[in-house]
Amino acid sequence: MSLTEDIKDFALDLGYSKVGVTTADAFTEYIVDLESRYKMYAWYIEGASKPIAGADPRSIMPSAKSIIAVVYDGSRESFPKTLVGKIGRIYQARCYLTPGHRINGARRQLMREFLETRGCQIAQRLVVPERLAGARAGATTYGKNNFAFAEGIGSFIIITAFVVDTELDYDEPSFEVKCSAKCTACIDACPTGALYEPLKLNPHRCIAFNTFTTRDGQLGGVTSYIPPDIREKMDTWIHGCDICQEVCPRNQRRLKAKLPQNEFLVKVAGDFDLTRLLNLSDEFYTKSVQPLMYNYIKEKKYFQRNAAIALGNTGDPAFIPALAQAMQDSNGLVRGYAAWALGKIGGSRAKEILKASLARETDESSKKEIHAALEAA
Ligand code: SF4
Ligand code: SF4
Incomplete structure (x- = not known):
């Protein structure tokens, strides 16, 4: 041979x-x-x-x-x-x-x-x-x-x-x-x-x-x-x-x-679950995210950003509470994309959350996202 x-x-x-x-x-x-x-x-x-x-x-x-x-x-x-x-x-x-x-x-x-x-x-x-x-x-x-x-x-x-x-x-x-x-x-x-x-x-x-x-x-x-x-x-x-x-x-x-x-x-x-990916715990990250998506993303915030976009694209108001929670995330990137998702879903509850978030937001990019989301909502 x-x-x-x-x-x-x-x-x-x-x-x-x-x-x-x-x-x-x-x-x-x-x-x-x-x-x-x-x-x-x-x-x-x-x-x-x-x-x-x-x-x-x-x-x-x-x-x-x-x-x-x-x-x-x-x-x-x-x-x-x-x-x-x-x-x-x-x-x-x-x-x-x-x-x-x-x-x-x-x-x-x-x-x-x-x-x-x-x-x-x-x-x-x-x-x-x-x-x-x-x-x-x-x-x-x-x-x-x-x-x-x-x-x-x-x-x-x-x-x-x-x-x-x-x-x-x-x-x-x-x-x-x-x-x-x-x-x-x-x-x-x-x-x-x-x-x-x-x-x-x-x-x-x-x-x-x-x-x-x-x-x-x-x-x-x-x-x-x-x-x-x-x-x-x-x-x-x-x-x-x-x-x-x-x-x-x-x-x-x-x-x-x-x-x-x-x-x-x-x-x-x-x-x-996309809401678990959005408000990502260390346990869920280790157990369910890393085993599948170890290729490129090494920081949790990018998965959270992607989950926010996905939830916004469903247009489903059922996801507003999870997105409201993400508006309290310690990372400005996550808050900014959660704001975009709330703007995409729209409605009075989404607007209330966006307004309250804007009042306490300190990150300039997130503020910009919230302003744009309020216009869209
Ligand atoms: S969808 Fe059609 S054109 Fe595109 S890769 Fe498949 S066979 Fe080729
Ligand atoms: S469908 Fe378009 S956006 Fe999706 S992987 Fe193919 S080229 Fe990229």
């Missing part, structure tokens, strides 16, 4: 659904494309993952020869109804950027250890464009919605790429966009226009980006501020957004399939 076959067999045995191998050559078109959209992607280009360098693996690891792309199917089990429309499926599946002590992180670690036992040196801290790596390794194709699709699965997948210094046997690339020429369902369904043409996304308008990347301290002008026109379109999404994948014909077979439950997810979903 060749080394390449040995590696592929091991990956499949670990539970990955597809494996492909490609060269460590630079992804030149990706670099050109990313740089041509610098303004949209400055926060990413200048960020810690250094995507431009990662797209040319030998600029970081001169001995790099091959990239092994493995695909994990994040939709092999069903998703609880109470979490759908709030948390992206791939986050519910807990297979993206998973810490090493949890199952999907351990799988990645086992793969690394196996490669080392076979004499491969693996690049450290090198982030290659994984969807491109998957396509060049023949493991995935593209959709016009920018997602990678695996044959027989769909797009609720995660690709992990291992860059190694070993020459391997390379697969035929599968760069094609395997959508029907006529289909534009994803572009039509995107509520914010973030998906502005096939394979082109403006991250700043994307709901997923706004749920987790809009945090203070980011680069490229990204802060915790979410523009009101985007808030309106976020519906109840609090971590990710699946709309452009949900409408996709290429995902329907899996989305409609009768799949087994994941008991851990069922348990977490049983406790999940």
